[in-house]
């Protein structure tokens with residue numbers, strides 16, 4: 668077991684949790700991971716938390732009580748009305764991409780505080796091959812980092828293109844503690860610390876069924892590509908891939924000291 672250290676902040680950042688299999692795999696693995704790595708904060712992308720489609724109050728509550736301190740999100744957070752009307756509540760620890768128009772419900776960042784340790788978690792969405800037309804994430808992130816330079820900042824950059832993600836990470840190098848990519852549901856093996864100290868991974872991956880296309884039943888997605896017709900998604904079943912990263916931050920310098928990937932296979936009984 669790693670030594671607890673009051674001079675660092677340890678974060679378990681979990682990739683997109685897909686539906687019930689994803690939630691159950693998290694509940695199975697999180698307690699041991701938190702203990703083993705002496706984790707201070709658990710952050711997860713929750714845009715696919717409820718049946719792979721947005722989030723409900725019930726699924727939010729279930730996973731918050733299981734130990735997830737804060738959810739980031741992305742384009743799919745708008746798929747379920749149940750959570751949208753609660754996104755502005757101070758008791759709903761969910762952030763949505765900051766570069767949506769200001770009139771859109773929800774908050775683009777939240778300050779997390781526990782045991783005297785503090786950090787900001789923010790969420791931005793990319794603009795390459797993404798469904799919504801949003802404000803420039805580069806200038807928004809730069810301004811945000813300058814305005815909040817008193818805190819270590821973690822950004823979930825929810826984006827499709829690896830070039831856009833790497834460019835944002837390098838653009839913010841030294842100004843934020845880490846840029847963690849999400850959205851593709853496929854973990855990349857490029858976790859690194861950039862020259863000025865920002866931790867980075869192009870995509871942290873998902874927590875969802877392996878025998879699938881990005882967590883969805885494979886037949887449905889193959890049919891969609893064959894016919895080009897709209898389809899209803901259904902979360903797949905079977906063994907689950909649990910993907911995440913453990914990040915150690917220096918709270919004084921507000922940079923990453925280490926970043927390591929977690930990629931495990933979880934066998935669920937149901």
Ligand SMILES: [Fe+2]
Pocket residue numbers: 683714715741743850852
């Ligand atoms: Fe997702």
Ligand SMILES: [Fe+2]
Pocket residue numbers: 714741742743825850
């Ligand atoms: Fe997404």
